Amino acid sequence: MHRAKTPFHDLVDSVSKKDAAEAAKSAQLADRLQKLEDLKVQSILLKTLRSALTGTELTNWSNHIALINPTISNFARKALMRCLPTNSNLFRWGKLPTDSCPNCSGLETENHILNNCPVSAQQGRYTWRHNAVLRLLTSHIQTHLSGDDELFVDLPDFKNPEELYTNILPDITVLHNHKAYILELTCCYEKNLESSMLYKMEKYKDPASSCKRSIPFVVATAEVSSLGFISTSRLTKFCTSIGVPPYPPDLLRRMGEMALRCSFYIFCCRHKSWPSSPTEPYFH
Numbered sequence: 001m002h003r004a005k006t007p008f009h010d011l012v013d014s015v016s017k018k019d020a021a022e023a024a025k026s027a028q029l030a031d032r033l034q035k036l037e038d039l040k041v042q043s044i045l046l047k048t049l050r051s052a053l054t055g056t057e058l059t060n061w062s063n064h065i066a067l068i069n070p071t072i073s074n075f076a077r078k079a080l081m082r083c084l085p086t087n088s089n090l091f092r093w094g095k096l097p098t099d100s101c102p103n104c105s106g107l108e109t110e111n112h113i114l115n116n117c118p119v120s121a122q123q124g125r126y127t128w129r130h131n132a133v134l135r136l137l138t139s140h141i142q143t144h145l146s147g148d149d150e151l152f153v154d155l156p157d158f159k160n161p162e163e164l165y166t167n168i169l170p171d172i173t174v175l176h177n178h179k180a181y182i183l184e185l186t187c188c189y190e191k192n193l194e195s196s197m198l199y200k201m202e203k204y205k206d207p208a209s210s211c212k213r214s215i216p217f218v219v220a221t222a223e224v225s226s227l228g229f230i231s232t233s234r235l236t237k238f239c240t241s242i243g244v245p246p247y248p249p250d251l252l253r254r255m256g257e258m259a260l261r262c263s264f265y266i267f268c269c270r271h272k273s274w275p276s277s278p279t280e281p282y283f284h
Helices: 008-012 017-052 055-065 070-080 087-092 110-116 118-122 125-144 190-203 233-241 249-268
Strands: 150-153 172-176 179-188 217-225
Touching: 017 190, 055 070, 055 249, 070 249, 110 118, 110 249, 118 125, 125 150, 125 172, 125 179, 125 249, 179 190, 179 233, 190 217, 217 233, 217 249
Parallel strands: 179 217
Antiparallel strands: 150 172, 172 179
16 A cells, blocks of 8 residues: 655645645645554454354455465455555545546445445346355255255246245245245345345345245345355255255355455446346356
């Protein structure tokens, strides 16, 4: 990160040495405050991740990042430390005249680009990432369901949730042993793993009132962050409830990497038009 500097000619133009010293002091103070603010946000992210994830889950993410494509892993680390060349950073580093997002005029931070830009959301960029992860999430369930179970997924080529509901569309619904089990996926900002879970649980607190069949419900959530962090405990509990094996470590890593690679592509296209039918990232 480059230190903000007061241009020399601005100091020369100051009325007195005292004014010049105060200008320099002010610039240094602003730089230090910005560094403290960055550290504050970074500490909030790390504190949130430590609270939402186990030590094993954090270690698994770190170990996996070290093994994947260096370009992708460097992107993940810089995003986590808020050192990506966003307009807000470039403006602060003296490289751009504005810190705004050219799409919506909001402050262009990492979180804004990867999760919160309303124009990007309207264009389907975040939905594309969500559905890429959802396909992997569904593949394990579909493979292990018993013959009497029914699977509804809010994706093409599956039974549509509209067959089961009147005004809600959960990502995954499994009918198993005369009960309906909902699994709702969120691809979110690292700081919002817990709040995303609470939001979805509130949203689907009464799915039976929107169901065309008279059947009891159990609701679960899955959170995969934009940089590939995954909380696995609720996923394991969901699998147990529908009688399928827990997600294997290699598939969990693949889901996390899928989210990360999609985020990398979203970042690379932040100031470009979005393709009408983007393909999902491919990796071994």
